[in-house]
Amino acid sequence: MLDSTMDPQLLHRAASAYYLDNLRQAEVADRLGVSRPTVSKLLTEARRIGMVRFEVLDVSGPDVTDLEQRLRDLLGIDRVRIAPGDQREREFRGIGDLLGEELRRLELRRGDVLLISSGTTTRAVSRMPGMPELRGVIIAPTVGGQQESDPVFQTNEIVRNLADRTGGDPRFIFAPALPSPSLWRSLQADPSFVGITDLWARASVLVSGIGAPYSSRESLTSVVPRDDPSLRDAVGDVCLHFYDADGNTLVYPGSDRLVRPSAEVLRAIPTSIALAAGRGKALSIRAGAKAALFTTLITDAPTAEAVLADTESEQG
Structure with a gap:
């Protein structure tokens, strides 16, 4: 809006x-x-307000169309969209523009459900002008996070930002990301929480970030244990589902009580749009595709080139 x-x-x-x-x-x-x-x-x-938008293309940038095709073939996913230049330097503006285009293409209708995760990139794009009008579309969070002090992990606020920009109908989770065992049991019978899990089950679209490798993460939600051996091999995550280089999801202390959709629920969503920028996320992207946790990738040219270069290097 x-x-x-x-x-x-x-x-x-x-x-x-x-x-x-x-x-x-x-x-x-x-x-x-x-x-x-x-x-x-x-x-x-x-x-x-984003009614008029300009794009300044890099003079010597790569052929984005060719990059998209090559990366789509490599990852085996439905769609790849690539913004020119380093989007971290541009506060993810190009990634936000491409997300707006993808959401317009989907032509969501009143009553459809769009889920959005926490994270640096999702928070940035949720506040950008130029998003399509989604009046009547339900926008819901994928993880709890009331206790988080870092706004990057305040998923309810990210939902509110996107709803304000699009005219969507926001819904919220009033629970921490990792409830105590007794609170977890209570949530299973709580009508508001059951309402959120029902939205997860019938979602049409997921918009999520892709977390960087666990060992190099500068920002990490407080509910994920630091230096835990069970996450030593984690190369990335989507909605707090950490996975190794082969795409196998990992179990770690408290993961059975996390407020998040299951990996099976995420894989059942027809369109899962993952947003990622940064050469350090090359392996995170490749392994996330193996884990089948997204169907569409929106990234930038340097990141796409890094994914392809890493693959070529491995193949010798």
Whole structure:
């Protein structure tokens, strides 16, 4: 949803006349019957809210279309979208734009369920302008996290951000990511929690991040044990499902009580969109595809090249 106090129809008419019809601002003012300064304000506002977007491509960047095809073939997934340049330096702007395009393509309807996970990338894109209108679409979290101090792991807030941007219908989990055994038993009979698990089971779309290898993680939710031997071989995670290089999911202390959809539920979601950027996530991406935890990958060119290079190096 394009959030502005200005008339959206007037914004659209001004932006279309200036950027699509190539009229000068004075001509736009005559067409709309407003002043020249008003046109300038309308165009500035249209850019601010994402109604008008610009992309500056790297001059010597790789052929993104070719990269997408090669990476899709390597990973064996349905779709790959690649943003040019290092998206970490651009605050994931290009990844957010591509996510918006993918969500538009899916044409979600009222009552459909979209799940979103916690993480640095999902938090960043949830606050970006330019997302499609998802009015009536239910947006729900995949993990608990009320006790987390780091906003990256506050999944309810990420849900609220995306709902505010799209006009979606937010739902929340009022539970920590790792409840005590007694609270875990109580949650199984709690109507609000059962309502969330029902949404997990009928979700149409999942938007998640891909965690970096466990040993190199700079940011980690407080419920995952640090330096635990059972996670020594973890090369990545999706929705707190950690996996090794062969895509085998790993069990660790407390994982049986984590508030999250099961791996089987995640694999049953028709469209699972994973977002990842950073050369250090090359193995995380490859192993996550082996684990069948996502059907679509949105990444950037340097990360895609790293995944392909690592594979070629292994093959000798």
